[in-house]
Amino acid sequence: MGMFCYQCEEAARGVGCTAMGVCGKTPEVANLQDMLLWVTKGLSYWGLKAKEYGIKDDEANLFVAEALFITITNVNFSVERMVEFIEKALDLKDRVKHKFLEAYAKEEGKSFDEKVPEAAEWDKRGDANLYAQKGFEVGVLADKDEDIRSLKQLVIYGLKGIAAYADHAYVLKYTNDDILYFLQKGMAETLREDITADELINLTLETGKYAVEVMALLDKANTSTYGNPEITEVYTGTYNTPAILISGHDLLDLEELLKQTEGTGIKIYTHGEMLPAHAYPELKKYEHLAGNFGGAWWQQNKEFAEFGGAILMTTNCLVPPKESYKDRVFTTGLVGFDKLTHIPNRTDGKPKDFSPVIKKALELGPIPEREGKKIIIGFAHEQVAKVADKVIDAVKSGAIKKFFVMAGCDGRHKEREYYTEFAANLPKDTVILTAGCAKYRYNKLDLGDIDGIPRVLDAGQCNDSYSLVVTALKLKEAFGLEDINELPIEYNIAWYEQKAVAVLLALLYLGVKGIKLGPKLPAFISPNVLKVLVDNFGINPITTVEEDLKFFLNK
Template sequence: MFCFQCSESMKGTGCTVQGICGKEPEVADLQDLLIWILKGISLWGVKAQEMGVKDSETGLYVAEGLFTTITNVDFDPESLGKKIDRALNVRRRIERIFKEAYRKEKGKEFSEPMPEACTWESSRGVESYKAKGAQVGVLDTQDEDIRSLRELLTYGLKGIAAYTDHAYILKHSDNSILDFLQEALASCLNDSLTAEDYVALVLKAGEYAVKAMALLDEANTGSYGNPEITSVYTGTYEGPGILVSGHDLLDLEELLKQTEGKGINIYTHGEMLPANGYPGLKKFSHLRGNFGTSWYNQQKEFEEFKGPILMTTNCIQRPRESYKDKIFTTGLVGWPEVSHIPNRVDGKEKDFTPIIEKALEIGDIGARPGKKIVVGLAHDQLSKVSDKIIDAVKTGAIKKFVVMGGCDGHAKKRQYYTDLAERLPKDMVILTAGCAKYRYNMLDLGDIGGIPRVVDAGQCNDSYSLVVTALKLKEAFGLEDINDLPIEYDIAWYEQKAVAVLLALLYMGVKGIRLGPVLPAFISPNVLKVLVENFDIKPIRTVEEDLSEIVG
């Protein structure tokens, strides 16, 4: 195996024996094969579009397949084997649709040679899938810079796919995003494209990342209302309880409906914390608060939480034996020998009966004290106090905003974000979204004239709020260049959704982004040089050095 898509790649170069995330080589090979087949699907899809074929089914499966291969989603070979089976069927279907449209328009059969990803077949199941996956991974692209750009593009696409899939689940769609996913993936089979061609596609991915985040924002707020400023309790209460982790709001809503009146308290974990601010979810009185912190602490925290756990999307870690019998996966998530809640069928809700029964069987999880933290400061809430914010900037009460969004993770160097937050001058406000906030959202940093010094816009999925806030400030101050705003960018990254956010910022023209805890292993020296020269991207340094630059 070879994988270097996350920030914890072994030795800063890539995992070759087992993923730091716990991914076994066979899983890595199956994921590589799935991506390769998705490229083949996408090329047929692009050709079908050229014939005027409108087919969102193919594009949506490409998005789901990409989402499946994001770090910490599906570790189950059996599940991945079934997804590859389906991928081959999807490819055959779109190939047939294209050829029928071609024959109808051209009056002849299609006979051009196609890349192997468009034609490879196997009837021997998972073992043959593993063998082929080992041949078509990242290192199959020989040129280091082309490989780097293809992977940067692909990882950005994975993030876009995740945001888009969440929106589609809530019945909000934009087929232009699905079409771009196919265009960009198909380009990775085209050996005639130059580095300049891929740079252009990477920036175009940034454009579609903004579109995908806007679509998801519309889906979330359209379904559950605009987040409201909400104080969330971080302890537990007596009685049965279920802990919900991941990102999927619809899963949480359906679980809340099915547990209503059953005496079961529901708690969020990790990236589900912002759900407590949505009117359509907080109306359920048994949504009692948030337990735990960031995803990487889940093994300890899931062990401490006595009730069952529902993992709705990415961020699962290897379950410990102590709670393996009471953790449930759903959606695209999978882990061998872990109970899985099946997907919706015929528009009906998921059936969460197994986890509900487990919660009632376990019974009282006990009360545990916690503090209260504030969520719900997305762009709608900020727009209601925009005059106050603008006045605070003009009078000097707020000197700067520091965007510290993104991901959390194991690396000790991430303590940098806690230390920086503690040492920022009291006239600076932190803008955040994603689980990176767990590095400082428990700190008592106070407020500036009623404006909290930690403005939490929500999940990493809600990074669009940070984009909207920056654009509104730019408009309010009559600036032409977004880089003239009093905003510093100190982004923490771990996985591919953070890559999509980064590409969105680059598309918007943001320069001077500090990225940490390390620069991506998949960025070659020459590609890094391009990013530095055009966007002044730089690694985080010491707190003292960066603080001096921020304050200066």
């Protein structure tokens, strides 16, 4: 049994992974993930039916988001966890279906006789092999029409990004039923065999709408809980003490870890997408939050080996760990890898118990001291708003000619050096607006400032791309413009996985045109679908630094 996956930018040969995922997932895990998505579509079908009769199952609604999130690239590589999720999906599907059928019979006075998709009826219980075989059968290639398949996957990958952000917000006790039900709508619609390309294009734009809404929800959750990010200097070296490196995105995990390590002599360092945590007032107040070590997710094999302390992975961005440091890597939340120690979820309102991580850090002892430089972060929308007059004056005077949104993901391939070269070669009268781990390609370059405004304004994690949208909309209002595309803002976006797809769809929904996307266009975009994106939104692939600079600067 093979596999087929083309959801990330590194899809093999630019077509798809068929023998082993470039990310490291096995064919068995890939097929189990396809199976989980399929049965979750069946659960979504019944969830929407139940909603029509006033039946709401909060556990099932959240599970749909978790099932989508756990299948994002580099989240979970565990066969055991995938089987657990599939069987929970089957249990919840049966429960919601039963509730609906009871309500329907009571209100309508007859049995439900609508044709039901196979995913909503399938209920064979078995082992990983059975589920993987079925997953291969109902996976991506089950849709034979290339364009329909392409549009369905574009929607599903956007839903995965939305689900991740919705789950982050839920952890902080912020939720929105409309968003959770849209996830079910999107999933159920992709079961339809009669759905048209036009319907799917409309659904894609609706996915962009909910991507904007979920990023706004998460922004509210983060800032209400931890305060508005502040302009902050972050040290990138290490001290000679016991240490824990925390990676991923989950701010609550970091907060609980900080509380549990107070007074232990352990220093906490962030990695990857956790760097922006240093800008939140309620997190930066912890003196043992010592700095940021390393760069983007793909450098883990080298950086985790070098770090020397305990390591905690909180959400996605896990690279299969090497044997040399495997014994000091811990996972939590939806992250999973067989034979790693997993920190269980919270129960009864109590925090997670990070004592195994703390114990390991103390056993390992002090890590090496390393010199590092300081980088500046914290330019979320509230901070930019505080200097809005200064920014507007700089634009009006010509001191700032253009802003470049260089948000998104980083990746391991050499071609991503393009983004370092592009940033380094931008004229000195331009400013970079960034969010996500793409910034690691240029955030340590000495690009200077313009009248005291740093030339790299880092808004935070990938979900903080919302801050960049808010900044653009505020500038549009300040300049009295009718169209966001009239602003002196250009978009050169790097993508890797499905959260970046959600961000891209959000930009398309907001009407942003002329986006350059790279380093390669998604393998899941068929030629006909690409033509629609080019014709309607002006999306184009990156070319060379020289040619793209001419393209942007001569507009």
